[in-house]
Amino acid sequence: MRCSGASRKIAESVAEPLISWLARQSVRRQEIVEVAQVKVSVVKENAPGERRVALVPDSIHRLAKAGLDVMVEAGAGEAAWFPDSAYAEAGAVIAGHEDLFARADILLFVGEPAARDITRLRSGQTVIGMLQPLAQPALAGELAAAGVTAISMDGIPRTVSAAQTMDALTSQANVAGYKAVLVAANAFGRFFPMLITAAGTARPAEVLVLGAGVAGLQAIGTARRLGAVVSGYDVRPSAKAEVESLGAGFLPVGTVTDGGTAGGYARALTDAEQRAQQEQLNAHIARHDVVITTAQVPARRPPLLVTAQAIKDMRPGSVIVDIASGPLGGNVELSEPGETIVTDNGVTVIGAGNLPATMPTAASAAYARNVSALLFHLIRDGALTIDPADEIQAGVVVTHAGSVIHPAVAELLDPAAAGGARDEPGSAR
Numbered sequence: 490m491r492c493s494g495a496s497r498k499i500a501e502s503v504a505e506p507l508i509s510w511l512a513r514q515s516v517r518r519q520e521i522v523e524v525a526q527v528k529v530s531v532v533k534e535n536a537p538g539e540r541r542v543a544l545v546p547d548s549i550h551r552l553a554k555a556g557l558d559v560m561v562e563a564g565a566g567e568a569a570w571f572p573d574s575a576y577a578e579a580g581a582v583i584a585g586h587e588d589l590f591a592r593a594d595i596l597l598f599v600g601e602p603a604a605r606d607i608t609r610l611r612s613g614q615t616v617i618g619m620l621q622p623l624a625q626p627a628l629a630g631e632l633a634a635a636g637v638t639a640i641s642m643d644g645i646p647r648t649v650s651a652a653q654t655m656d657a658l659t660s661q662a663n664v665a666g667y668k669a670v671l672v673a674a675n676a677f678g679r680f681f682p683m684l685i686t687a688a689g690t691a692r693p694a695e696v697l698v699l700g701a702g703v704a705g706l707q708a709i710g711t712a713r714r715l716g717a718v719v720s721g722y723d724v725r726p727s728a729k730a731e732v733e734s735l736g737a738g739f740l741p742v743g744t745v746t747d748g749g750t751a752g753g754y755a756r757a758l759t760d761a762e763q764r765a766q767q768e769q770l771n772a773h774i775a776r777h778d779v780v781i782t783t784a785q786v787p788a789r790r791p792p793l794l795v796t797a798q799a800i801k802d803m804r805p806g807s808v809i810v811d812i813a814s815g816p817l818g819g820n821v822e823l824s825e826p827g828e829t830i831v832t833d834n835g836v837t838v839i840g841a842g843n844l845p846a847t848m849p850t851a852a853s854a855a856y857a858r859n860v861s862a863l864l865f866h867l868i869r870d871g872a873l874t875i876d877p878a879d880e881i882q883a884g885v886v887v888t889h890a891g892s893v894i895h896p897a898v899a900e901l902l903d904p905a906a907a908g909g910a911r912d913e914p915g916s917a918r
């Protein structure tokens with residue numbers, strides 16, 4: 490077929506924009522291909538009793554839509570009731586442990602990599618999990634030496650509003666506060682609510698929650714919903730209004746009136762302040778049926794709030810659940826993490842251990858949303874972009890390019906080199 494001069498002109502006027510449109514599309518396609526090259530892998534958790542998983546099938550949909558390749562270790566979600574088939578349906582590739590480490594750009598954990606897996610990591614890979622670098626800086630040192638970028642979910646700056654969807658400490662503390670009440674109710678020999686029945690009237694349980702941060706406020710709300718009469722206490726003066734807004738009373742312990750820091754966390758009390766606080770608390774503790782303790786001071790031993798003497802003064806059948814109980818100690822003199830003891834005077838003391846792991850479906854779903862939000866923040870133009878000047882990244886990025894770049898962690902590893910300039914407690918959490 491022959492074209493006239495006029496029709497050739499028309500063809501050219503159509504073809505030119507078409508060719509440049511196609512060129513633009515091919516650039517876009519390249520960008521998409523680049524995004525798809527980031528391989529995110531979910532590793533099966535290794536800590537004893539850990540049942541959570543870092544991503545759930547719902548989150549795979551969203552990450553895949555954003556162009557990320559997601560691999561999930563076979564069986565990673567089983568203990569949280571997410572079978573491999575659900576991940577595969579959502580678009581993830583199910584892989585074996587070694588394959589996962591060999592192919593991943595980013596490895597996701599709830600906790601941290603197992604010691605035996607550190608040698609599987611290669612330079613340039615990224616590890617994201619609750620790495621607790623302030624409690625265990627040596628792991629950060631090892632990851633830096635391996636050239637791995639370590640990103641710790643427990644460093645999300647909690648007061649930055651853009652980071653709230655990433656706040657894993659809050660999402661997991663919510664689960665812990667809720668579950669602590671169920672654990673206490675389960676161990677308690679009476680009802681939580683007041684019950685009036687033909688067989689008599691049951692008085693409501695009196696529950697005291699010590700520490701009114703995220704877990705404490707959730708515990709207060711949950712105990713109230715179960716019908717208990719609830720009191721709360723915290724060393725931060727601003728907590729009073731929050732406790733009262735949930736319909737609980739606030740304990741009049743006036744020994745410390747300035748227990749908060751500018752960052753919203755509690756400060757460590759002096760020995761004298763702590764003794765005065767314990768003395769005042771003792772009488773209150775004795776008249777409660779159930780005490781739930783949640784008090785923490787960032788990167789320090791949890792404060793001792795319930796002494797052995799206070800436990801001696803409690804009635805038989807009383808229950809204490811210590812959420813703060815961990816390797817550094819707890820809020821209760823006799824509590825041991827993961828252990829339940831019954832004292833000679835009939836008080837059950839439960840060192841709660843890892844409560845979020847005992848509600849793995851809800852805890853994993855919330856954690857997966859936190860991790861996904863962080864990934865969306867970190868991945869720009871198809872690549873993981875490390876920018877320590879970004880206020881969220883300044884909190885979470887612990888190691889990068891062979892060094893420990895988080896100042897508070899670097900100082901723990903080498904106090905002399907850091908010159909003793911320590912961040913305010915909590916800034917690395």
Ligand code: NAD
Nearest residue numbers: 647648659700701702703723724725753755783784785792
């Ligand atoms: P946390 O786990 O560090 O400690 C739990 C609670 O224990 C805190 O409320 C603390 O004040 C209290 N505590 C410490 N020592 C105590 C003592 N000797 N006696 C009594 N209580 C004591 O706290 P958290 O739940 O992580 O919350 C810390 C702060 O962060 C709170 O102010 C909370 O409101 C704030 N926060 C803000 C956001 C947000 O703005 N999005 C999110 C989460 C938490």
